Amino acid sequence: MVDPLADQIRTFIGEIRMFGGTCFTLNGNMMVGTMKDGGLLVRVGEDQEAAALALPGATRMNFTGREMKGFIMVAPGELGDDAIKGWIAMASRFVGPMAPKKPTRK
Template structure:
């Protein structure tokens, strides 16, 4: 199993009914052995194994790490600033998951899009 399907389903639902989403385009992409949810062409949240990957604003990064189940995203031995992983204990309830989705969506407008591969 590359990523936790039930968490992916819960994340889809959280995004679909989130008031901040409005008319924004949401696309799912399989990448990095997991599933990424792109909002307006920018990575917003994703699923890696059984953890939720969340893109957060620089000013929210340190506070995020103090929340239950949250840790730095250490991909290939290097910490990716601006991204956190939230273990299952931090996404157990709908309220917990909605918090993380809201945090990612709040930063999405200001986040930079990744460069397009040629």
């Protein structure tokens, strides 16, 4: 499957496959992920959420009718290289201090 947004993000950070999609992590903790519509899911945490929601194309994550605090969805039209770098930086500020996740045994 060709995923232009995932290809764009790969130039900045590594990736893993999770839940049938492409998820980008830092020390095993989810940072950002691609959406089927070409948008971006970003984990910013509650402390950065207000600043994130003020950025172009940003809304709180809502997959099932229930909003999730600390997770932001960004519209596809707002994802140029500089914007993606900014979102990754914001996600890194939240996820970076987290303890590394231990690999799960299968």
